[in-house]
Amino acid sequence: TPGLADLAHRHGRYFGSATDNPELTDSAYTKILGSEFDMITPGNGMKWENTEPQQGVFDWSKGDEIVKLARANHQKVRAHTLVWHNQLPAWLTSRDWTPAELRAVLKKHITTEVRHYRGKVYSWDVVNEAFNEDGTYRDTIWYRTLGPGYIADALRWAHEADPHAKLYLNDYNIEAVGPKSDAYYNLVKQLKAEHVPLDGVGFQAHLALQYGYPTTIEDNLRRFSRLGLDTALTEVDVRMQLPATDDKLAEQATWYADLTKACLAVQRCVGVTVWDFTDKYSWIPGVFAGEGAALPWDEQLRPKPAYQALRDALGG
Ligand code: G3I
Numbered sequence: 001t002p003g004l005a006d007l008a009h010r011h012g013r014y015f016g017s018a019t020d021n022p023e024l025t026d027s028a029y030t031k032i033l034g035s036e037f038d039m040i041t042p043g044n045g046m047k048w049e050n051t052e053p054q055q056g057v058f059d060w061s062k063g064d065e066i067v068k069l070a071r072a073n074h075q076k077v078r079a080h081t082l083v084w085h086n087q088l089p090a091w092l093t094s095r096d097w098t099p100a101e102l103r104a105v106l107k108k109h110i111t112t113e114v115r116h117y118r119g120k121v122y123s124w125d126v127v128n129e130a131f132n133e134d135g136t137y138r139d140t141i142w143y144r145t146l147g148p149g150y151i152a153d154a155l156r157w158a159h160e161a162d163p164h165a166k167l168y169l170n171d172y173n174i175e176a177v178g179p180k181s182d183a184y185y186n187l188v189k190q191l192k193a194e195h196v197p198l199d200g201v202g203f204q205a206h207l208a209l210q211y212g213y214p215t216t217i218e219d220n221l222r223r224f225s226r227l228g229l230d231t232a233l234t235e236v237d238v239r240m241q242l243p244a245t246d247d248k249l250a251e252q253a254t255w256y257a258d259l260t261k262a263c264l265a266v267q268r269c270v271g272v273t274v275w276d277f278t279d280k281y282s283w284i285p286g287v288f289a290g291e292g293a294a295l296p297w298d299e300q301l302r303p304k305p306a307y308q309a310l311r312d313a314l315g316g
Contacts, residue, residue, distance in 0.1 A: 005038035007314035011264050014039040014271035015314070016078060018235065021045050021062045023281050024069065028301055032277065034073040039122065041078040041234070041273055042066040043283075046117075047087040052109055055091050060116055067120050076122040078202075078234065078273060081170065082110050083154045084128040085140035093141065102145045107157050114161035123166035125202055125234070126158045127151050133173060135183035151187070152196045159197035170202035170234055176214035177223075188227050200230035205259060206275065208291070209240040209248060213255055218262040225268035233263055235275040237294035238306070239284045244293035253309035256296060260313040 008015035016039030023029055033040075044050060045062030052058055063079075070077050083106065097105065114124060130138055130151060137143045142150045151169070158167050169188075174181040184201055191198050201224050207213070214220075221231045236259060238252045263269035276282055278297040285292040296306040 002316060003036035004310055004314065005036060007311060007316045008271065009038070010315065013263065013269070014076065014273075015310075016040060016075075016271060016273035017277045018043040018080075018273065018275045019066065020276070020281065021065055023276075024065065026280075029278065029280070030069070032297065032301065034069075034075075036277070038075050039078055039271060039273060040066060040070045040073075040075050041080050043080075043276065044087070046079055046113070047081060047084065048092070048109065049087045049089045051113055053089050055105070056108070058112055058116070063117065067117065071120075077117075077120065078232075079117055079121040079124045079165070081125040081128040082113060082158065083126060083142060083150070085138065085142070086129075088141070097141075097145055099145050102141070103150075103153070106142070106146075106150065106154065110154055110157045111161045114158050114165065117165075118162040119164070121162075121165055123168055123200070124158055124162075125170040126154050126167050128170050129172065130169065130187075131171060131174075131180050131183045133180055135179035152191060152194065155191070155196050155198055166199040166230065167197055168200045168202045168230075168232070168234075169198065170204060172204040172206050172235070174201075175203050175205050175207070175217045175220065177216040177220045181220055185223060185227070188224065188229060192227060198229065200232060200270070202232050202234035204235035204275075205233045205237075206235055207238045207255060207259075208288075209238065209251055209255070213258065217259070218265050221262060221266040221269050225266055229268065231263075231266065231269045233259055233269070233272045236272060237275045237282065237284065239288060239291045239294035242290055242292050249293070249305050252293075253305035256306040257309040257313035260310055264313070 004015040017037045018041040020043040280299045284294045
């Protein structure tokens with residue numbers, strides 16, 4: 001039977017999953033990862049703390065392992081992520097930098113990492129989570145030291161290092177029209193006017209049943225498409241307060257289907273990625289106490305109602 005990726009392919013879309021290195025020894029897990037998905041995102045392996053743990057010392061082992069597995073499975077890779085405020089190495093966060101110093105550090109990191117994966121990845125999440133909920137710039141080491149221009153610089157450096165990789169900005173809570181997604185809309189317009197290389201915006205879509213479904217997502221995706229960009233749902237999960245009940249799992253299934261249909265309805269929405277596919281390896285319980293059950297497969301790797309809903313939404 002066709003998997004999610006095969007079904008998505010009929011619509012000219014991909015269907016992806018995040019994964020992480022420690023899980024790759026679980027063969028029941030990797031069997032599903034290899035058969036249902038055609039796009040892989042390394043959940044942690046390509047982040048700064050892993051790839052440049054000491055200044056100027058690069059370690060590609062985790063990212064390479066995932067790229068190699070993806071290649072063996074004929075999958076593409078959404079590479080993640082170059083410029084973020086989390087999971088930075090201590091050498092970078094534990095001292096002060098002048099703007100000139102930090103700019104050089106950032107340029108070297110981006111150039112070296114993007115060159116290493118040149119020709120091996122489909123896209124890069126170049127800048128991750130740059131805005132606050134109210135649409136102001138997030139106060140990060142990058143913004144504080146370099147000002148808002150760090151975003152255009154990062155995109156230009158990444159493009160120089162791999163002219164064929166699709167370059168994305170990526171964030172959460174931007175699925176609906178609102179102050180945070182408006183900030184991206186305005187930034188993208190400005191970047192486009194300045195001919196900064198930018199191919200897409202990634203909508204993470206870390207949703208929670210208790211906060212309601214982002215009903216304006218389709219219109220929102222469409223307004224970004226009209227700026228001449230690709231869009232993608234990049235980190236989908238739908239968490240709930242535990243215990244999971246049949247009603248909550250049914251509601252969750254509807255949300256997964258609706259998200260997928262929203263992407264299919266917008267021409268330049270290129271695909272959907274879940275933030276891992278099984279509750280066994282979800283980040284949610286570790287971060288939101290009492291919440292979980294966020295993914296389409298349960299902790300025993302059994303498909304949940306959300307899995308069937310995804311298949312139905314994709315016309316399977
Ligand atoms: O590697 C260490 C391990 O050595 C140590 O023993 C263990 C003890 O806590 O921690 C391990 O590091 C953890 C790391 O994941 C690797 O498993 C960190 O504590 C943990 O905080 C980290 O969480 C990751 C999180 O980003 C950090 O911000 C999640 O796995 C990852 O799924 C999550 O992904 C982010 C996206 O990159 C951006 N969007 C939001 C999304 C969810 O937070």
